[in-house]
Amino acid sequence: MFLKLYLLTVIQERNLSSLSNKNSFLNLSNQSERGFSILEVLVTILVITGFVLGSLQATVLATLLRVQAQDKQEATNWVQQDLELIRYQAFILDNPTETSGLTPSQADACDNSKYGTRLQDFIDGTYPNTSDIDINGKSYDVARAYTAPENILQVSYTISYDSTHPRYKSGGDNVVTTLSTEVLPNAALSCS
Numbered sequence: 001m002f003l004k005l006y007l008l009t010v011i012q013e014r015n016l017s018s019l020s021n022k023n024s025f026l027n028l029s030n031q032s033e034r035g036f037s038i039l040e041v042l043v044t045i046l047v048i049t050g051f052v053l054g055s056l057q058a059t060v061l062a063t064l065l066r067v068q069a070q071d072k073q074e075a076t077n078w079v080q081q082d083l084e085l086i087r088y089q090a091f092i093l094d095n096p097t098e099t100s101g102l103t104p105s106q107a108d109a110c111d112n113s114k115y116g117t118r119l120q121d122f123i124d125g126t127y128p129n130t131s132d133i134d135i136n137g138k139s140y141d142v143a144r145a146y147t148a149p150e151n152i153l154q155v156s157y158t159i160s161y162d163s164t165h166p167r168y169k170s171g172g173d174n175v176v177t178t179l180s181t182e183v184l185p186n187a188a189l190s191c192s
Helices: 002-032 037-090 106-112 115-126
Strands: 132-133 136-148 151-160 175-181
Touching: 002 115, 002 175, 037 136, 037 151, 037 175, 115 151
Parallel strands: none
Antiparallel strands: 132 136, 136 151, 151 175
């Protein structure tokens, strides 16, 4: 009986020690498999949200800048076409093979240095100083300013959004672009 009791005690001790080893193993295992804490999840969500919002803001800003650049390019192209018409008028000024509608002689213009003024007078009659233009279905206001010192005609353009334009800001700065150039009539080059 003593032997039986001894064996039962040994078996119980082994079972208890094995049970305690299993419990300690389970406790370690549970600690390593717990997963993320709520704080770690919240920090991760905040970091990811920050990156996403930053990317979206950069995309919106890039789109806005692209649209503004497109508006400026369209306005600049229109000004270039308008300047080509003015340059053509400067070319035909006092050209006997073309009709410019201007009759003062070349010698008179050379003596009095009036080619810039004569070109401005002709352009004022042909092209109004302010106008509304449509470019790709969008309305713009164009203001031209002319200065004619001697034989040169200086032309300054200010192009702004029309009140019907989608990007018009009431009471805001609606200027799309400003450009200036000088036109020298060909006839002025022949003055000696």
